[in-house]
Amino acid sequence: xxxxxxxxxxGAPVVVPSGTTIAVAMVLVGQPCRxxxxxxxxxxxxxxxxxxxxxxxxxxxxxxxxxxxLCEQGMEVTTEK
Amino acid sequence: xxxxxxxxxxxxxxLVIGGGPAGMAAAARAAECGARVGIVDDxxxxxxxxxRGEPDDGQKTDASRWAxxxxxxxxxxxxxxxxxxxxxxxVLLAENLDGFCELTYEKLVLVTGARERFLPFPGWTLPxxxxxxxxxxMVKCGLPIRGKRVVVAGTGPLLLAVAAYLRKHGAEIPxxxxxxxxxxxxxxxxxxxRWPGKILQGLQLKRNLAGVPFAxxxxxxxxxxxxxxxSMTISHAGKAENIPCDYLACGFHLVPNIELPSxxxxxxxxxxxxVDDFQRTTxxxxxxxxxxTGIGGVELSLIEGQxxxxxxxxxxxxxxxxxxxxxxxxxxxRLLDHTFRxxxxxxxxxxxxxxxCRCEDVSYSHLLQHSSWRAAKLHTRCGMGPCQGRVCGPAxxxxxKWNPDSVxxxxxxxxxxxxxxxxxxxxxxxxxxxxxx
Numbered sequence: 001x002x003x004x005x006x007x008x009x010x011g012a013p014v015v016v017p018s019g020t021t022i023a024v025a026m027v028l029v030g031q032p033c034r035x036x037x038x039x040x041x042x043x044x045x046x047x048x049x050x051x052x053x054x055x056x057x058x059x060x061x062x063x064x065x066x067x068x069x070l071c072e073q074g075m076e077v078t079t080e081k
Numbered sequence: 082x083x084x085x086x087x088x089x090x091x092x093x094x095x096l097v098i099g100g101g102p103a104g105m106a107a108a109a110r111a112a113e114c115g116a117r118v119g120i121v122d123d124x125x126x127x128x129x130x131x132x133r134g135e136p137d138d139g140q141k142t143d144a145s146r147w148a149x150x151x152x153x154x155x156x157x158x159x160x161x162x163x164x165x166x167x168x169x170x171x172v173l174l175a176e177n178l179d180g181f182c183e184l185t186y187e188k189l190v191l192v193t194g195a196r197e198r199f200l201p202f203p204g205w206t207l208p209x210x211x212x213x214x215x216x217x218x219m220v221k222c223g224l225p226i227r228g229k230r231v232v233v234a235g236t237g238p239l240l241l242a243v244a245a246y247l248r249k250h251g252a253e254i255p256x257x258x259x260x261x262x263x264x265x266x267x268x269x270x271x272x273x274x275r276w277p278g279k280i281l282q283g284l285q286l287k288r289n290l291a292g293v294p295f296a297x298x299x300x301x302x303x304x305x306x307x308x309x310x311x312s313m314t315i316s317h318a319g320k321a322e323n324i325p326c327d328y329l330a331c332g333f334h335l336v337p338n339i340e341l342p343s344x345x346x347x348x349x350x351x352x353x354x355x356v357d358d359f360q361r362t363t364x365x366x367x368x369x370x371x372x373x374t375g376i377g378g379v380e381l382s383l384i385e386g387q388x389x390x391x392x393x394x395x396x397x398x399x400x401x402x403x404x405x406x407x408x409x410x411x412x413x414x415r416l417l418d419h420t421f422r423x424x425x426x427x428x429x430x431x432x433x434x435x436x437x438c439r440c441e442d443v444s445y446s447h448l449l450q451h452s453s454w455r456a457a458k459l460h461t462r463c464g465m466g467p468c469q470g471r472v473c474g475p476a477x478x479x480x481x482k483w484n485p486d487s488v489x490x491x492x493x494x495x496x497x498x499x500x501x502x503x504x505x506x507x508x509x510x511x512x513x514x515x516x517x518x
């Protein structure tokens with residue numbers, strides 16, 4: 001059960017245990033999830049899908065709440081601008 | 082138009098919205114009465130926030146016992162699915178990453194749980210400033226915390242549980258800042274003698290937190306850092322103190338999630354959904370249980386969930402035995418409210434530049450120019466971003482005594498396809514949220 005998956009965060013590969021959320025992968029590599037309206041870096045706040053601060057772009061789809069999505073092999077994740 | 086395959090269109094005798102303890106108890110009890118039951122949760126597995134990722138080490142816990150009852154009773158679990166609208170009575174529209182679907186029901190049980198209350202202070206938007214439950218959820222979802230310095234701050238019993246959890250996983254806790262006074266906390270401790278189970282939990286926590294500094298009358302003043310959090314300034318015994326740290330786990334007790342019940346027209350008072358003895362709301366065939374009816378913790382949620390499940394399945398008489406238990410648990414809920422009420426000093430935490438609405442970056446000074454939640458929304462876009470006021474609503478309620486107004490569909494942001502499906506049926510279906518603290 002301790003298999004690992006590789007996702008790419010802003011172009012760089014990140015290896016995490018399976019069962020890890022995208023939000024955790026973002027924090028692990030120190031990348032902000034999104035840039036706010038006034039340009040501030042933002043990361044996860046509530047961890048349970050209500051605050052929308054952890055929105056990222058996954059495989060080209062914007063506004064994904066990264067705390068509610070598990071890392072899957074080969075996922076491309078970028079900071080939402 | 083993208084629609085999930087037909088198999089996902091489901092009909093249920095009893096549909097439970099929310100997969101936490103109250104939802105699991107409601108679903109299991111209703112299904113054990115023979116009802117066809119579905120349980121829906123936005124998260125990728127059942128358990129809610131409190132039972133999220135319980136270790137599956139074979140040890141029997143409340144979480145594993147209820148999970149087993151849900152499985153054994155043939156409940157259909159629909160995870161990763163979020164209810165966004167009720168196009169007509171008896172039908173809910175839900176969305177997931179792949180598309181949307183309709184769920185139909187005879188009886189509905191709303192068990193939407195609670196969220197943390199966040200209060201703004203300078204620097205609170207820095208990455209690695211998280212909710213107390215928020216950071217715990219992140220650790221349960223794989224965030225390594227060993228060797229990290231975590232300041233735990235805010236108010237409520239959740240702070241101790243989170244601190245103990247983080248410490249068990251190797252975090253260093255420089256301090257726990259509880260804004261409540263020693264006097265209130267002492268009263269709380271004494272009153273606990275009515276709930277021996279809680280004392281036991283408290284003693285376990287105390288053992289797990291041995292050596293961790295605990296400060297009452299203490300709260301966060303500011304967070305500092307360049308790209309992410311580097312240190313916290315806290316108020317402790319009337320003095321400002323700077324503490325280097327990697328994370329802040331900060332929450333000011335809990336706020337009921339009443340958006341969906343409000344949308345459906347359930348009466349709300351003082352921020353809580355109104356229910357009768359059998360957890361019936363003011364809307365026929367709609368029940369509500371757990372935190373949305375008032376913050377009371379897991380024991381009360383399990384009792385209320387069971388009552389709602391039995392009543393929804395037409396077996397209200399079997400719920401009689403639970404009514405006494407509920408009365409006792411409700412007294413504990415009132416004690417929580419009293420002990421962890423917010424002190425007025427917290428209203429002066431934000432500076433003029435502090436963002437209060439994080440979605441739309443609306444600062445404290447901009448909000449000061451307005452006299453109501455509605456005026457602030459119209460002029461500043463406060464509360465109109467993706468969280469729809471779930472974070473800044475409770476904050477402005479405390480800071481300015483503003484009351485949130487109507488909840489409108491969809492209760493969460495949705496995809497255009499889902500909106501299109503809604504548009505054909507969308508009717509004005511607003512309900513005023515009255516009361517407030």
